[in-house]
Amino acid sequence: MRYVLLGFLLFERYYTFMFKTQFPEMDQLIKELASALQATLGDRLSGLYLFGSLVGGDFDPKTSDMDLLAMVKKDITEAELANLRQMHETFRRAHPEWVDRIEVAYVGVSAMREFKTGTVKIARISPGEPLHYRDMDIQWLMDWYIVQEQGLVIVGPPAKAFIPHITSQEFIASLKDSLLSWLAMAKEARHKGYQSYIILSMCRSLYAIKFGKQISKFKGAEWAMREYSAWADLIQKAVEWHGSSDKSDNLASQTETVKFVVFALSQLGYRV
The missing domain is CATH 3.30.460.10 (Beta Polymerase, domain 2)
Known part of the structure; x- marks a missing residue:
């Protein structure tokens, strides 16, 4: 000290x-x-x-x-x-x-x-x-x-x-190259805090790739709930779970997290 x-x-x-x-x-x-x-x-x-x-x-x-x-x-x-x-x-x-x-x-x-x-x-x-x-x-x-x-x-x-x-084009290209790794992480994400991190990160990535600008996870979530209304409930839960220390298994939401990542990747032209 x-x-x-x-x-x-x-x-x-x-x-x-x-x-x-x-x-x-x-x-x-x-x-x-x-x-x-x-x-x-x-x-x-x-x-x-x-x-x-x-x-x-x-x-x-x-x-x-x-x-x-x-x-x-x-x-x-x-x-x-x-x-x-x-x-x-x-x-x-x-x-x-x-x-x-x-x-x-x-x-x-x-x-x-x-x-x-x-x-x-x-x-x-x-x-x-x-x-x-x-x-x-x-x-x-x-x-x-x-x-x-x-x-x-x-x-x-x-x-x-x-x-x-570093140009915005370089940033977006690097971001796209990294996105497939999120699917593997989603398949291992058993607790709410980790699931929240993945969902909110995907929302922010989708925004960045579309508009060429990095914003906060929460602002990305707000945009994604409007843009992809079918996923609004899950994204809202991810906002509520942000920073959760609950380490118990939440397998139902894990399944939904994986589905959301697959959906997000499909929006970028990936077939998984």
Whole structure:
């Protein structure tokens, strides 16, 4: 706790945070994490960007994750990885309600320039996974498009200074390529929270492909209930189930979830 607070005080001395979300308590939490990152990485931290539900509009303070991209001057070294693990563990102890709810991708400037054409190494901590090295390739394009278009600057210049320009056409093509994987996930989705995630994600994807614009899951659901009225009841249930911690089997709605995914894919020309 002292380590995190010391970093916060040092960082606040030299930087003025200009960002603002709809949740003041989250603003303070993000400032604390940003300060701890600066204390750990120093001037190697080139930029820090918030994206995901906290920016897009679906954020639930009790269940949602916090998604961040940290741009670093060079790839994270083994020594820095160890220091960042200690920093995240200190932050976790100070904020136990955020255990397994923070995702930070640590990406080198050169790695970000090259991810479209090859596989590069980054470091990432995410729900269910400790901080570790992992590969990044073209499949990450959708994430970085969202940061490019909607990312909130915490530290540094706009994210476009680091992300090679991603067109809306590239985003839509990547989104289409990923959609078939949702059917396999739907067939494994036994509880309401997971089913909700799949249904709402499909609604948002259908909207994005039709209009070339990414919106929140809830706004996507509102649109889909009007556009596909036969599925309105199921989509409304998915909205109500959003963030549910109920892990009991809900096989009846699982069957309907699979049917909805098949329907959504058919709207895009897939035959499954």
